[in-house]
Amino acid sequence: MTTMRVLTTSFIALATLFAGCRDEELTNLAGGVTGQVCNPVTGRPAGGASVTADWVNPFTEKAGSKDTEADENGFFRIGGMPVTTATLTIRNEEFENQLQVDVIEREDVQLVDPACRDLPGEPGMGELVGQICNRHTGEYITEGTVTVLLASGEELVADIQPDGSFVMPDVPVGVHVVYVQAPGFQKTYQIEVLEGGQTLLEDQVVDCEPFDELSTGMIVGSICGPSDTGEGGPLAGAHVYVVQPIDGIVYESWSLEDGTFAIAGIPAPQTGLQVRAEKGGFVYTWPDVNVFTLADAPDGTNVTASVDCQELVPDDDRRYLVVQGTFDKIEQVLSRMGLTNVDLLEGVPMDPSELWSTAAFANFDTLSTYDAVFVNCGISETDLVLGLNPAVKENLKRYIREGGSLYVSDWAYDLVEQVWPERINFLGDDSVNSDAEHGEDGDYGVEVLEPGLADYVGASNVTIGFSFGNFAIVSLLDPTVTTYLRGDVGYRVNGGVSTLNDVPVTVGFSDGFGRVIFTSFHQETNDAGETETLDGPEDLVLRYLIFSL
Template sequence: MSRIASVALLVALVAAACGDAFSNNDGASGRDGAADAASEGQLDARPVDAPIPVTVSGKVYAPEGTIPIFGALVYAVVSDPAPIPDKVFCDRCVELPQGTPNTRSSHDGAFELKLTPGTWKLVTQKGAFRRVREIVVPPAGLAVDPAITTLPQKTDATKGDTIPKMVVIQGAWDAIESSLAKLGLGQVDANGSLVAGSETFTLYRCTLTQLLPPVVDCKPRPPQDMLKDYALLSQYQILFLPCDSEWLDGVIADPTVKANLLRWIREGGRLYATDYQYDQIRTLLPDYITWQGQSGVAGSAELDSAYDAPAVVNDPDMKQWLAAQGVTTFDLQQSWTIIDSVHKVPTPSFDGKTYDVTPTVWVSGAVPGVGVKPATVSFPYGCGRVLFSSYHTEGAKSQGKSLLPQEKALLYVTLEVAVCLTLPKVN
């Protein structure tokens, strides 16, 4: 019954960027006395004797160092930005201070800024991944060393590196922890599996010791301890629930756990679940997604065997981002549920109002004998977001250290749903 899932979609998963807005915790400060530069390198008028801006260019990469990052905010200031909170928080988008030179990386990760010669703090940020490095811009301009604009692998405040606080409750059949390691958040062995102890996220190592009824042994402690204690849960910003047996169903249905998770999402948490963990989404927020075969019985939408489906990339930016890496067609491997439809639902937002929201479909799959169905979807709830994928993070053919297209897509979506929040679009 072993099943492997897809990591490419993780690269693509973590939500839409907010134009020239940035998180209110980015803390950018404009450079006093420097020539003003509006976003995307557009310059305001300046005195004749003012310093002439020159070109600063480079590329933004994922923590592993080779995958380009689309839509990363790159800006320059003269002092370090305020620290990003190290627990769950409502990350609303706000405008950069007027005159702050800034831009966003293109689909191939490239960016270009106009800066006056001198010393700057260059900030590279996608969601809660942020790197701050000092650069010296010479009169001839600067091609930035890629190490300066590669997203960090771990938090190190002394270096100016921050990553989101993530927790994974290990699944029996979807090794998302290995996919995260391939993305640079840990080390992997020759088979592409996470090297124990190398991860830069919290991992509850859960082993299925009995299938029916499901019994698990989790180290270093049962995840119920965290889920039942909001003070512990609120230390994290992203929670991954990869495919597993039904042992977690009763845990999430516990009134205290359910209330904690809903509060955590409303306050800014990002919840990501794959295939058999669809029941957790149904328990928490049941109105947004309908799965084929679902009923009031837990596990009713679980398929007895997996299927592969040709991918249909619905998000235009993801499509261009994958194409920039030479990926134009691929299969979504190891799907164990089928999303039938998504629905418009009155949804609370961070401004205290309620908006009608329909989940975003990032990727669909041409399901054999069924047709094209949503495969990766997300929706906002309060200050947080919920993400579901009907297929595993790493697919059946995911071996070694290389990433499948679906694994890259996962990275994309994970980063996108983790960026700062704008008000929902009315749909």
């Protein structure tokens, strides 16, 4: 009996030792699973979801389980699992989902969750890509930058890679001017970014080859805005093009921030071409331009060689409507710029029952005959207190979408707030008329955020004067709204004056083919009640805004 007890004990010990060795071996063979889990309804990462792995160990035939929590982006890892088929249960308060995974020894299996789907980019965003070729040398640009100016004044900048390529994700949808700058090379483009799509710069080509010196030429020059005396400032974003298509192609370019432009790759020689520059309601046409081959004219035909910078002149075919107000006289700025094809509409009718908004905007056919409409500060606010007629709102939206332009100043801000509440948020209660009018009068230093405007006024910081208090204050902007000027301003509150930082003073946005401008400062009257003639940066800013319409 004693011998039997010893043998039995020895057998148990050996069995225990064998099992322990086997468990150690199984542990060494253990694998894991890692990956990203998603919400099967939305397709987006399931941040914070619980992930539970359940299995039956094929060696011990015992059930096992481990769990973890996915991080904020839905990523997780579970290790120490036997080599077998495991069931993963992913759950949170919104869903529960199960997946099967085969665990491999000594490796982490990468989970592919079918709930994770390719989703469109950030709403209102697209991607800009390209490969920049210097057609003058026949080589790709190997260094430099591609810049898109965002509406907020911020710049999106992408570096050009050694093969000339670049990628710029998350570009707001809409029409943008793109600047490409590199050593010995600069060019500007106008592109339209579509939501969730990829926009390709036209210079991405399979073979980067130089322009044929024997068969192509170019036109160069410089554009500036008109001024009362002397040369106006450089004008960015002017559209310059050859009027006559050549072999069905319109050769065109846009002026850079310094006003210069170059139209390259034109089949040459050419004689008697018309070249036209346009910016807002201003134009200039060179009537008889000859283009020579690069072999004969390596620097191209300079259409502004005799004047250094060509000032644009008013386009006589354009018409303007000004709704007159008590405190702003934008029509005088138009007159100083030589724009005389202007109709005036009384914004403070003698008969209170007459509504200027109905007279200006109720008839779309009449409204569409104007290229731009200006609504001055100090119009009758009866229309705005009553609320704009729905037909007036719809006509205004359609007018802008189809290419019209609108300028609104200061106390007329409720017009913008009622028609485009999603674009600009003004201080105070949006449902209360004039609730944003709390600005303190004075001179304020402001930043010039729009590069073209900065070049035009010749400064990145200017002083803007507000002769009267209680000007309208902008509080928040949609990302698609351009900030031209921004600064710290005084704010009248509770009988005192506080300071609001980084307030947008002058802004604008595009909708379809048209544009809307709002400015808190404007042409004002002096102490004698007479209209001031602005001769400082305020006048230049207003001129530039008119160029933008």
